[in-house]
Amino acid sequence: xxxxxxxxxxxxxxxxxxxxxIIFMLLFFFMVTTVLRExxxxxxxxxxxxxxxxxxxxxxxxxxxxxxxxxxxxxxGSEPRIQVNDVLISPETIVQFVNQEKDKLSxxxxxxxxxxxxxxxxxxxxxxxDVQQQLREANxxxxxxxxxxxxxxxx
Amino acid sequence: xxxxxxxxxxxxxxxxxxxxxLLLIFFLVTTTIASDKGLxxxxxxxxxxxxxxxxxxxNERNLFKVLINSQDNMLVEGEPMDDASQLRERVKEFVxxxxxxxxxxxxxxxxxxxxxxxxGTSYERYVEVLDELQGAYYEIYAERLGVDTKTIREINNAxxxxxxxxxxxxxxxxxxxxxAEPSKTGGGS
Numbered sequence: 442x443x444x445x446x447x448x449x450x451x452x453x454x455x456x457x458x459x460x461x462x463i464i465f466m467l468l469f470f471f472m473v474t475t476v477l478r479e480x481x482x483x484x485x486x487x488x489x490x491x492x493x494x495x496x497x498x499x500x501x502x503x504x505x506x507x508x509x510x511x512x513x514x515x516x517x518g519s520e521p522r523i524q525v526n527d528v529l530i531s532p533e534t535i536v537q538f539v540n541q542e543k544d545k546l547s548x549x550x551x552x553x554x555x556x557x558x559x560x561x562x563x564x565x566x567x568x569x570x571d572v573q574q575q576l577r578e579a580n581x582x583x584x585x586x587x588x589x590x591x592x593x594x595x596x
Numbered sequence: 597x598x599x600x601x602x603x604x605x606x607x608x609x610x611x612x613x614x615x616x617x618l619l620l621i622f623f624l625v626t627t628t629i630a631s632d633k634g635l636x637x638x639x640x641x642x643x644x645x646x647x648x649x650x651x652x653x654x655n656e657r658n659l660f661k662v663l664i665n666s667q668d669n670m671l672v673e674g675e676p677m678d679d680a681s682q683l684r685e686r687v688k689e690f691v692x693x694x695x696x697x698x699x700x701x702x703x704x705x706x707x708x709x710x711x712x713x714x715x716g717t718s719y720e721r722y723v724e725v726l727d728e729l730q731g732a733y734y735e736i737y738a739e740r741l742g743v744d745t746k747t748i749r750e751i752n753n754a755x756x757x758x759x760x761x762x763x764x765x766x767x768x769x770x771x772x773x774x775x776a777e778p779s780k781t782g783g784g785s
Contacts, residue, residue, distance in 0.1 A: 457613075460613045461609065461612040461613045461616055464613055464616035464617055464620055465616050467620055468616055468619050468620045468623065471620060471623035471624055471627050472623055474627060475623050475626060475627040489719065489720045489723040489724070490723075491634070491635055491723055491724070491726075491727040492727055492731060493635060493727050493730045493731045493734055493745075493749060494633040494634060494635065494749065495633065495634065495635070495636045495749050495750075496632065496633055496749075496750060497632040497633070497634075500632065503632060508719075555636075557632065557634065558634075560719045561719070562718065562719060562720035563718060563719070563720070564718070564719045565715060565716055565717065565718060565719065566713045566714065566715055566716070566717040566718070566719060566722055566778045567715030567716065567778060569719055569722075570715065570777060570778045573639055574777075576639060577639050577640065577641065577642045578642060580641070580642065582638055582639040582640075582641060583636070583638060583639075584636070584637050584638070584639055585632075585634040585635065585636050585637075586634045586635040586636075586637070586723055586726070587632070587633070587634040588633070588634045588635060588723055588727075589633070590633070
């Protein structure tokens with residue numbers, strides 16, 4: 442009574458025709474979230490950890506100042522330096538830099554400019570304070586000490 | 597002469613996934629998911645040269661002094677403290693004293709936390725301590741408003757009722773963290 446035919450074996454392959462679509466979806470996600478690095482960092486950056494972080498609401502109002510030990514110690518020495526855009530500068534030129542950044546903003550937004558200080562953990566307060574004095578001089582009073590969330594801590 | 601049979605006019609899509617992978621990996625590597633987070637402070641405005649500095653007289657009890665020297669050692673109200681994590685409770689106790697303990701503040705409105713570093717203090721230590729000081733205030737605000745500290749930090753006019761209450765609490769208990777100009781005693785650059 443071999444009436445029961447064996448069922449045709451179901452195909453064991455995973456259909457791969459949807460694979461490109463999945464990959465494209467991931468691709469688009471990363472394309473949208475990506476921010477290409479605009480500046481080449483000339484200084485070392487190990488951002489300190491902190492808990493009480495505030496998010497910046499408007500990215501266009503933020504300008505960055507990097508402080509840290511130069512990567513190329515042969516050329517720039519081993520003392521922490523200040524970098525804006527793509528160049529290392531002395532503290533005295535910060536006022537000029539802030540004014541340039543302010544010019545990019547519209548009239549009403551100028552006093553809301555926020556300076557994000559990205560400072561290496563090993564830098565000393567001396568140089569940070571020099572920068573802050575210059576920022577006061579330039580009337581850019583909102584400062585954000587960039588830091589990364591402390592992974593182990595309770596938020 | 598029989599014509600050659602033409603193959604179907606299709607582009608092979610087998611390598612499509614590979615191409616997409618390649619692009620994906622490129623963006624994975626170059627991506628830096630926006631991480632504009634940090635401790636926000638407000639610098640004091642530039643002193644006016646025409647006006648003499650105001651003569652501020654503080655009652656000693658209303659001042660909570662935090663000092664850090666160039667060796668990253670901390671002095672809190674005259675006593676050395678190693679572990680910055682105790683600082684938060686001390687600040688909260690100081691601010692919310694309301695005149696009970698004669699050594700601590702009269703009222704939250706008058707309480708000022710003075711934070712002074714040296715030019716040789718490391719930035720890491722500075723951020724660690726500032727984090728605790730701000731954390732104390734955010735916890736006070738959060739307790740008053742009955743929300744968690746994360747909500748307080750991310751407050752931005754989205755909820756007008758909460759924002760109004762927050763502004764009121766802030767008027768009553770201003771976040772008075774005074775960051776003094778670093779001293780030069782410890783050398784440093």
